[in-house]
Amino acid sequence: xxxxxxxxxxxxxxxxxxxxxxxxxxxxxxxxxxxxxxxxxxxxxxxxxxxxxxxxxxxxxxxxxxxxxxxxxxxxxxxxxxxxxxxxxxxxxxxxxxxxxxxxxxxxxxxxxxxxxxxxxxxxxxxxxxxxxxxxxxxxxxxxxxxxxxxxxxxxxxxxxxxxxxxxxxxxxxxxxxxxxxxxxxxxxxxxxxxxxxxxxxxxxxxxxxxxxxxxxxxxxxxxxxxxxxxxxxxxxxxxxxxxxxxxxxxxxxxxxxxxxxxxxxxxxxxxxxxxxxxxxxxxxxxxxxxxxxxxxxxxxxxxxxxxxxxxxxxxxxxxxxxxxxxxxxxxxxxxxxxxxxxxxxxxxxxxxxxxxxxxxxxxxxxxxxxxxxxxxxxxxxxxxxxxxxxxxxxxxxxxxxxxxxxxxx
Amino acid sequence: xxxxxxxxxxxxxxxxxxxxxxxxxxxxxxxxxxxxxxxxxxxxxxxxxxxxxxxxxxxxxxxxxxxxxxxxxxxxxxxxxxxxxxxxxxxxxxxxxxxxxxxxxxxxxxxxxxxxxxxxxxxxxxxxxxxxxxxxxxxxxxxxxxxxxxxxxxxxxxxxxxxxxxxxxxxxx
Numbered sequence: 299x300x301x302x303x304x305x306x307x308x309x310x311x312x313x314x315x316x317x318x319x320x321x322x323x324x325x326x327x328x329x330x331x332x333x334x335x336x337x338x339x340x341x342x343x344x345x346x347x348x349x350x351x352x353x354x355x356x357x358x359x360x361x362x363x364x365x366x367x368x369x370x371x372x373x374x375x376x377x378x379x380x381x382x383x384x385x386x387x388x389x390x391x392x393x394x395x396x397x398x399x400x401x402x403x404x405x406x407x408x409x410x411x412x413x414x415x416x417x418x419x420x421x422x423x424x425x426x427x428x429x430x431x432x433x434x435x436x437x438x439x440x441x442x443x444x445x446x447x448x449x450x451x452x453x454x455x456x457x458x459x460x461x462x463x464x465x466x467x468x469x470x471x472x473x474x475x476x477x478x479x480x481x482x483x484x485x486x487x488x489x490x491x492x493x494x495x496x497x498x499x500x501x502x503x504x505x506x507x508x509x510x511x512x513x514x515x516x517x518x519x520x521x522x523x524x525x526x527x528x529x530x531x532x533x534x535x536x537x538x539x540x541x542x543x544x545x546x547x548x549x550x551x552x553x554x555x556x557x558x559x560x561x562x563x564x565x566x567x568x569x570x571x572x573x574x575x576x577x578x579x580x581x582x583x584x585x586x587x588x589x590x591x592x593x594x595x596x597x598x599x600x601x602x603x604x605x606x607x608x609x610x611x612x613x614x615x616x617x618x619x620x621x622x623x624x625x626x627x628x629x630x631x632x633x634x635x636x637x638x639x640x641x642x643x644x645x646x647x648x649x650x651x652x653x654x655x656x657x658x659x660x661x662x663x664x665x666x667x668x669x670x671x672x673x674x675x676x677x678x679x680x681x682x683x684x685x686x687x688x689x690x691x692x693x694x695x696x697x698x699x700x701x702x703x704x705x706x707x708x
Numbered sequence: 709x710x711x712x713x714x715x716x717x718x719x720x721x722x723x724x725x726x727x728x729x730x731x732x733x734x735x736x737x738x739x740x741x742x743x744x745x746x747x748x749x750x751x752x753x754x755x756x757x758x759x760x761x762x763x764x765x766x767x768x769x770x771x772x773x774x775x776x777x778x779x780x781x782x783x784x785x786x787x788x789x790x791x792x793x794x795x796x797x798x799x800x801x802x803x804x805x806x807x808x809x810x811x812x813x814x815x816x817x818x819x820x821x822x823x824x825x826x827x828x829x830x831x832x833x834x835x836x837x838x839x840x841x842x843x844x845x846x847x848x849x850x851x852x853x854x855x856x857x858x859x860x861x862x863x864x865x866x867x868x869x870x871x872x873x874x875x876x877x878x879x880x881x
Contacts, residue, residue, distance in 0.1 A: 310856040312789070313735075314834065315841040326794045329801075336801035340732065344807070345863050345870075347728035348816050353835035431716050432748055433723070446720045 301338045309339055313346050358435060362421055366454060420471050423460075425451030439473040445487065455480055458494035463487065464519070472503075478510070488519030488541070506540045507553030507568055515545040516560075521567070539569035578668065581608050582657045588650045593667065595658055610660050610667040612647055617667045619645040622674040640674055715755045719748065722765045724813070729769050729802045733776055733795055736787040737838070743779070747772045765806050773799045812870055819869035827862045834859060 308325040311317040317325065328335045420437040427437055428444045437443050437453060445451040445467045453461045456473055457480040463469065467487025475481055479498030482491070485505075492515045493500040499510045502518045509518055521539040542551050543565035551558040553568045560566060583597025586607065594609045620642050627641040649672060650656075659669040727744055734740040750771050751758075758767055773795055779786045790798070820828065833844045845855045 306860055307856065310841075310860045314856060314859050315852075317789075322789055326790060329790075329794050330797045333797075333801065333804070336797050337805050339798065340729075340801040340805045341867065342863060343732035344725065344728040345867050347724065347731045348812060349820075349831060349863070349866070350731070350835045351724065351727070352813070352816060352820065353832060357836050428716060428720065431719050431752055432745065444716065446716070 301335055305332075305335045305338065309342055313342065359424065362423055362435075366421075366423070420456055421454045423452040423454055425449050425463075427451045427453070427463075437471055439471050442468060442470050442485065444468050455482070457496060457498075457500065459500055460492040460494075461489050462491075463489040474498075477501075484518055484520060486520055488517060490517040490545075491515065493547075504540055506538075506570070507551060509542055509549050509551050511547060511549040515547065516549050517541075517543045517545070521569075539567055541565065541567045578659060579662055580657055580659050581610070583608075583655070585650060585652050585654045585656055588652060590647075593650055593656075593658070593670070595656060608658075608665065610658050610665050610670075612650075612667055612670075614647055617647065618669045619647060619649055619672065620669065621645040621649050621672045624674050642671075645672065715752070718764050719751060719768075722768055725765055725802075725807060726768050726772060729799070730772050730776070732798055732802075733773075733790060734788055739787050743772065743775055746775050750775070763803070763806060766803050769799055769802055812874065815870045815873040816866065818873060819866050822869070823862070823866075827858065827865075830855070830858055831862060 305328055308317070308321060308328065311321050312325055329339060330336075420439065422435045422437065425445065426433050426447050426449075428434070428446050429437060429441045434443075439456075445463045445465055448465050450465060451463045451467075453463065453471075455461055455471065459480060461482060464487050467489055468485040469487075469489070470483040470485065472481035472483055477499070478501040479496065481501045481503055482489070483503045489502070491500070491502060493511050502509045504518065504520055506520070509516065519541040521541060540553070542549065542560060544560045544562055546562050548562070549560050551560060551566070551568065554570060558566070558568075581595055581597065583595040585593060586596045587594035587609075589612075591612050592609055593612055594607055596605055596607045598605055621644075622640045622642050625641045626638045628636040629639055630636060650670065654675065655673040657671040657673070658667050659671075660667045726747065727740075730740050730743050730747070734743055747768065751768055754771075758764065776788060776795065777792055780788050780792075788795075820831070823831070830844065830848070833839045833847060834841075839847065841855045841859065842852055844850075845852045848855070850858075
């Protein structure tokens with residue numbers, strides 16, 4: 299039964315005003331007696347909470363932006379009054395002067411207070427940040443924070459620099475130390491940094507390496523093994539590489555005991571030498587079992603006398619499935635000529651079937667499949683121009699005789 | 709629960725709905741923030757006791773209702789208008805109509821953008837400045853009843869707009 303107009307009225311009195319005792323008693327009685335009224339109240343309360351949250355956030359952002367704008371513009375919070383001296387005020391001039399001085403002192407004090415606040419607090423300007431699971435607008439130094447939403451979070455740091463953290467990023471704001479004027483510890487994800495010019499270095503530290511700058515704009519992104527740089531960040535996997543891009547100025551990247559200098563417009567990916575090679579390998583063979591989150595592949599050993607089987611973990615979000623089809627496509631070949639090769643399309647885990655020939659690119663530690671290349675089931679009769687074009691005929695992709703793990707192709 | 713990250717994700721997904729439940733019972737902003745912090749801390753401490761077969765939202769609201777009842781009995785000045793029986797009725801209503809809020813925020817922001825100036829101004833007075841209906845009536849020179857009716861109508865219109873937008877977005881996914 300739809301709520302009565304009186305029920306809506308009572309809900310309004312309760313949410314928007316101060317209901318009388320009589321209205322409140324009637325409202326409570328309706329909530330207890332009629333589930334429909336209680337349901338409507340729950341729905342309107344949800345809207346009420348959403349509206350409050352929406353407008354509060356809007357107001358906070360506007361207020362903080364205004365304060366920061368004033369601070370950056372070097373304006374005092376209050377301007378001194380204009381010196382107006384009409385003749386009838388002349389007798390009271392000393393009082394006006396005293397009041398002007400008082401206002402000026404208040405203005406300077408307020409300005410100093412705002413400067414001090416901005417110097418001692420990391421303020422959230424945009425987006426959301428969680429510390430210990432709770433949304434905060436001031437990020438304490440030394441506390442681990444998370445950017446939980448799909449939107450980035452913009453933080454003004456205590457040294458005046460501005461950090462924009464990508465969704466799912468995690469980090470700790472360390473603040474000033476003996477060596478650095480500001481250190482941002484990036485645990486996962488990535489961020490862009492507009493570094494304010496002032497004394498001392500600004501540092502972004504990761505477990506892989508660090509970036510230090512005197513004043514510039516740059517970004518740092520931690521990447522998991524095999525991760526493409528444009529993929530959204532994930533906080534639950536320990537990153538294996540670090541990407542740095544410099545928008546302006548010069549930065550020093552400290553990585554694996556060496557210092558690299560990157561200049562404006564330059565970007566570079568830093569991965570531990572040999573780590574990627576050691577982490578990934580390819581296993582080619584026939585599928586013997588398929589589960590919802592795993593696949594077992596059997597391959598012949600190099601001496602042709604034995605077989606070995608390996609199981610790989612699958613992840614619907616992370617394991618890329620490529621299916622080689624019987625359809626041929628033209629691709630540029632040597633000497634400007636085109637050549638034909640089977641078309642490869644992106645598939646899903648549901649495309650994996652027992653008996654298929656596959657090349658599994660996997661992370662050695664944990665045998666997690668990064669990519670599964672499903673070869674076409676029955677290649678058409680080989681023509682001269684197709685020869686050497688299918689993955690099964692490419693020795694680099696299907697080394698059935700090679701037992702050693704080898705690096706994956708990126 | 710598997711770990712800290714899972715817990716945070718789940719809490720985050722239910723945070724707005726949990727806040728709405730607490731706000732429906734505790735109208736004072738500061739008191740409701742205190743209750744929310746208290747509830748979040750308890751959820752965090754008791755994460756191991758959470759039964760994944762049960763709705764996280766219902767579990768969290770149950771804890772919140774208990775916290776509110778405890779405060780109500782410990783402090784007679786605690787700002788809550790409802791009796792324990794009414795709190796129970798509201799709790800059950802939230803359980804029956806449970807929803808996870810995240811897509812709603814974006815939809816609501818879009819719907820608010822589409823509002824004409826006058827209703828948007830009323831919402832700002834109500835939610836940004838935190839004025840009660842009688843104060844708004846004075847500010848905009850309208851009768852108290854007109855303000856109550858206007859706020860109810862605006863909320864209903866926004867509810868409808870959000871529902872339509874979420875249905876359209878859901879269909880496009």
